[in-house]
Amino acid sequence: MTLDRDLSGWLDGAAPALDAGAAEPAELLRRLSRSGLFRIGAARDAGGAGGALSSAVEALAQVSELSLAAGFVTWGHRTYIEYLLQSPNGALRERLLDGLFVGEVAGATGLSNAMKFLAGLEELQIVAEPEGDGFRLSGKLPWVTNLQQGSYVVAAAVERRDGKPFVASIAHDLAGVERSPDLDLMGMRATATAAIRLSDVSIARDDVIAPDAQAWLPAVRPAFLGLQCGMSIGLARRTLAEARAAAGAGRHVLQPEIDAVGERLAAATRALYDGLDDGSFKGRPAELFRLRIALCDAATAAALLELQANGGKCYLTEPGAGFARRWREAAFLPVITPSLVQLKAALAAQRDAGRAA
Known part of the structure; x- marks a missing residue:
């Protein structure tokens, strides 16, 4: 396409x-x-x-x-x-x-906290009390993207004090929903990224996306992480293209490295698309974690190659403006939740559990 x-x-x-x-x-x-x-x-x-x-x-x-x-x-x-x-x-x-x-x-995906919860890395940050035919929610989501002013719905995993956690859809205009000003990001500022605080927010059962979060989250996790991987794929492609275009006279020595990163990127992308389309990641989350790490690594390696291929002009304000933006973008990829550190910790914990067994 x-x-x-x-x-x-x-x-x-x-x-x-x-x-x-x-x-x-x-x-x-x-x-x-x-x-x-x-x-x-x-x-x-x-x-x-x-x-x-x-x-x-x-x-x-x-x-x-x-x-x-x-x-x-x-x-x-x-x-x-x-x-x-x-x-x-x-x-x-x-x-x-x-x-x-x-x-x-x-639409805003507030399930980063939930995905860390699923991997055993964090507790859920919103709690629910039963209220009539619905629930009353309190808690916070410290970092949510696409909270467009005046019209948004955000998905959040909620801990029930009397039972299993569930996933709710929370509309911007419910009483008790408070959106912070946009976060003071280093880049990517036009993304309507802010925090949300919930104070006794009443929702109906009709607003429940999934009544059993622990059963539903593993099924939707491949889409959550797979779509997230698209950011790494796109940025890696662009920075590799910039590196190839600049690796001319005097810098052709970089071509083998550019080709190697390109091959890794293509192989990881194929593996990602195959696993998403055949549904196999639902039973093999560790493989999806490794692909997320590999694609992010490809993007950061490609950004470094763009810098080397262009040399000192990347550090000049006007000719280096596009590179500076892509460099900031590459620096953001490892910290998107779940971060690479969190994914590596989850993989290490799985290996340790396997050895203990």
Whole structure:
């Protein structure tokens, strides 16, 4: 697949403003939605364009080649859509999905905390008390992307004091929902990234995405991490292309390294797409963790090669502006939750458990 030409042209020109916060996050979401991007990989009977999940990851990768800020927003929005597609709550899906496809409502994945909880790395940060036919929620989400001002829904895993944790959809206009100002990020500032605090927020059972988080989260984790990997794939492709273009006279010595990183990137991308489409990652999360690490490593290695291929001009304000943005973007990839450190810790714990057994 190839991105809509109007979208790709706009993203290419808007990338510096999206990074610096000079562009409007709402305009970014409108542009992405207008292209039909969020329908890719969603079933036709749900209003999507059809195709495998890997096609949605590929679309996200192509966005990220032009702007990682746009890729980050795409990931948050499309991942929330995936939650609804995999939810047993058909009424919630029918209520929200059309508005999400066209960008009238922003979808935010607040399940980073939940994925760390699933890996045994963190406790859930929102608790629920039963209240009539619903629940009353309190807690916080310290870092959530695509919280567009005035119209968003965020998914969150919730700890029940009287039973199993569940996953809820929380709308921006519920009493007790407080959004912080946008976080003071070093780059990627036009992503509507903020914190949320919940104070006695009442939700109905109709707002529950999944009543059993521990059973549902492993099933949706491949989409969560797989779509996230699209950011690394896209940035690695772009930085490798920049390195190849610059590795001319006097710098051809870098070509074997550029080719080697490109081969690693292609192999990891194929493995990711195959595992997403055949469903095997549901039973093999460690393999997905390793691919997330490998793709991030490819992106950071490619960024270093772009720097070496271009030399000192990367450190000059005007000619180095594009590289400086991509360098910041590459530095962000290892800390996206779950971070590489957290994934490596989870893999180490699994190895230790295997030895003990």
